[in-house]
Amino acid sequence: MGELRQYRVPAIVLGRGATALGILRCLHIAGIPTYVACPAGDLTTHSRWFRPTPGSAPWDGTLGSQAYEALRHMPLDQAVLIPGADDAALWLTDLPQSDLGARFSLSTSSRETQEILQDKARFSAHLDTLGIPKPRTYRIDSVADIEAIPFESLDRVFIKPVNSQQFSEVTGVKGVWVKRREDLRENWQRLHTQGFTLMAQEYVPGTPADHYFVDGFRDREGVLTGLFARQRIRISPPDFGNSSYCHSIPLDQVQAPIEYMTALLASLQYRGIFSAEFKRDARDGVFRILEVNTRAWTYVEFAARCGVNVCEMAYQDALGLPVTRAPAGYPVGAGCVDLYRDLSTVRAQPSAARGPMIKILGQWASAHFHSFRLDDPQPGLRFAGQVISQQLKRRR
Numbered sequence: 001m002g003e004l005r006q007y008r009v010p011a012i013v014l015g016r017g018a019t020a021l022g023i024l025r026c027l028h029i030a031g032i033p034t035y036v037a038c039p040a041g042d043l044t045t046h047s048r049w050f051r052p053t054p055g056s057a058p059w060d061g062t063l064g065s066q067a068y069e070a071l072r073h074m075p076l077d078q079a080v081l082i083p084g085a086d087d088a089a090l091w092l093t094d095l096p097q098s099d100l101g102a103r104f105s106l107s108t109s110s111r112e113t114q115e116i117l118q119d120k121a122r123f124s125a126h127l128d129t130l131g132i133p134k135p136r137t138y139r140i141d142s143v144a145d146i147e148a149i150p151f152e153s154l155d156r157v158f159i160k161p162v163n164s165q166q167f168s169e170v171t172g173v174k175g176v177w178v179k180r181r182e183d184l185r186e187n188w189q190r191l192h193t194q195g196f197t198l199m200a201q202e203y204v205p206g207t208p209a210d211h212y213f214v215d216g217f218r219d220r221e222g223v224l225t226g227l228f229a230r231q232r233i234r235i236s237p238p239d240f241g242n243s244s245y246c247h248s249i250p251l252d253q254v255q256a257p258i259e260y261m262t263a264l265l266a267s268l269q270y271r272g273i274f275s276a277e278f279k280r281d282a283r284d285g286v287f288r289i290l291e292v293n294t295r296a297w298t299y300v301e302f303a304a305r306c307g308v309n310v311c312e313m314a315y316q317d318a319l320g321l322p323v324t325r326a327p328a329g330y331p332v333g334a335g336c337v338d339l340y341r342d343l344s345t346v347r348a349q350p351s352a353a354r355g356p357m358i359k360i361l362g363q364w365a366s367a368h369f370h371s372f373r374l375d376d377p378q379p380g381l382r383f384a385g386q387v388i389s390q391q392l393k394r395r396r
Contacts, residue, residue: 020043021043077103082315107317121139121162124199143188161197174241226309236342244341248334335367
């Protein structure tokens with residue numbers, strides 16, 4: 001740990017909420033001085049390690065021309081930027097070619113690579129060229145595209161956006177179920193008029209526990225310096241939600257997904273943090289890739305607590321330093337719980353589906369908590385206070 005504490009160049013976390021909080025904590029674990037560019041009052045601002053960006057007017061993380069101005073006037077000779085959202089990761093790809101490139105470093109791929117991985121339609125087409133298994137997916141640009149979809153031969157079908165972040169922010173959901181072609185046509189028309197580019201996708205059958213994640217880091221030399229695998233056990237909300245409880249698993253349990261990711265990242269000359277989600281198809285046992293995050297993800301702190309600190313790797317890679325290689329033998333069976341959402345999930349599940357309550361209590365007792373930590377309790381307590389206040393208002 002003595003060597004880690006010698007870091008002098010600060011990092012700037014660009015994000016908000018639990019993801020930004022996780023990045024901040026990962027950098028603290030590594031002994032890296034850190035600032036955070038986020039809105040006032042964000043969950044991250046309640047961390048004991050939070051520091052706003054220096055200068056007369058702290059940067060709130062808003063992108064665009066005002067972000068360039070904020071960086072130009074920041075009293076820092078050098079810093080490393082680490083994004084915690086898709087739009088930030090894409091925006092930062094242009095920074096190295098700007099007048100700020102000499103002062104602000106980052107570990108990133110080209111804009112073209114980022115766009116292929118973030119644009120669900122381009123992503124699907126690229127997977128086809130590599131022969132990587134994925135759900136059957138159809139881009140919809142017109143009513144004629146809907147008529148060409150072999151709807152009757154598909155399992156359950158839903159509409160999803162090409163741009164997930166924008167869609168979630170506006171609609172509050174990740175996808176919309178459609179039972180008939182008429183439903184598909186109606187929902188597409190409604191969402192299309194709101195400005196969204198959409199796709200129809202076959203839902204891969206299986207349970208929440210059929211979702212697997214391969215997280216890690218690929219450095220400037222193309223070396224996978226860290227890999228971390230986890231399995232989702234419960235999800236909130238159902239179908240299109242996020243993990244409310246997951247646990248770490250050995251890498252050899254997801255050998256095929258690792259091979260797919262190695263080929264995918266190499267084909268795009270990818271550099272940086274990534275998190276890929278796969279689902280094992282209940283029909284044939286094939287792992288089908290669903291998406292790839294091209295930045296730090298929500299459970300990034302969980303990986304760091306298990307010994308795979310990709311945020312430290314991104315910092316080292318951005319500065320041209322040797323990148324620390326994570327051990328392959330990280331703790332297996334370690335759990336991480338988003339307790340607020342997992343409580344709702346467990347309450348909604350029948351006992352036959354969730355298993356004995358004593359087992360779930362044991363999982364919670366030994367798990368890493370998503371926001372709350374004994375050494376940094378305020379973010380978790382703040383969130384709990386907000387939830388209690390909302391519940392009291394509803395009852396009134």
